Amino acid sequence: MKMRSPITITIITAILATSIPAVFAQRQPSAANEIYIDKDCRRNQQLQVDKFTIFNTNEFTANGQKYLFYAGRYQDGAVIFCISKPNFSQPKVLNAEKIQRQFIDKIVGDPNNKTAFIIAVRNGNGPGATTINYRLDLSNPDRPKVTSL
Numbered sequence: 317m318k319m320r321s322p323i324t325i326t327i328i329t330a331i332l333a334t335s336i337p338a339v340f341a342q343r344q345p346s347a348a349n350e351i352y353i354d355k356d357c358r359r360n361q362q363l364q365v366d367k368f369t370i371f372n373t374n375e376f377t378a379n380g381q382k383y384l385f386y387a388g389r390y391q392d393g394a395v396i397f398c399i400s401k402p403n404f405s406q407p408k409v410l411n412a413e414k415i416q417r418q419f420i421d422k423i424v425g426d427p428n429n430k431t432a433f434i435i436a437v438r439n440g441n442g443p444g445a446t447t448i449n450y451r452l453d454l455s456n457p458d459r460p461k462v463t464s465l
Contacts, residue, residue, distance in 0.1 A: 353388045357398035357407035368396050372423045375402070378431050378455050385410075385433070385454060387423060393441060395420040399457050414462045415450055431455040434465070 351370040352363045360367070368388025376383055384400045394417045400407035410416065419438040426432035432453045438445045453461040 353386075353396070353398065353404075353407070355396065355409075357386075357388075357396065357400065357404075357409050359404040359407070367391075374423075374425065374433065376431050376454065378457055383454070383457055387420065389420075393419050397452075399454070399460075410460055412452060412460045412462045414464075415452065419445070421447055426451060429453065429455070 351359060352361055352367040353370060354360050354363060354368070355366065368390050370386050370388045372387040374385045376385060382402050384402055384404065386398050386400070388396050388398065390396070395415075397410040397412060397416055398407055399410050415435050415437055419441055421436040421438050422434075423436075424434050426434055432451055432455070435450045435452055436447050437450060438447050440446075449465040451461075451463050451465055453463075
């Protein structure tokens with residue numbers, strides 16, 4: 317069997333040491349890009365526990381004012397819906413009890429209304445859970461309207 321020189325082994329080791337971590341780093345989800353909010357919808361990247369990870373954001377305009385509608389998922393899967401001015405300014409929990417702190421499968425913009433969203437709420441967490449679609453109308457952000465579809 318042919319032996320490799322120490323220089324060859326050093327070069328191979330150096331290549332593996334730099335390329336293998338890079339390959340694994342690409343496969344791991346990056347927490348650096350995640351945005352965290354607390355239970356009051358305030359952005360806080362320092363939270364270690366009791367944090368919600370934002371998974372959906374939508375900008376919209378209502379009554380001539382720009383708003384940010386966003387949803388954060390807690391570690392148990394429940395979702396909190398929030399609204400704020402742009403850049404998370406003046407955040408507050410959205411007053412929409414039918415959809416608040418539920419399991420959410422999907423959030424999409426309503427194609428017929430730029431201030432409304434269709435939200436799929438899953439009743440439970442498991443294979444037999446049913447889903448109910450709701451329409452969330454934020455044309456008046458202080459008084460959101462939630463209707464089942």
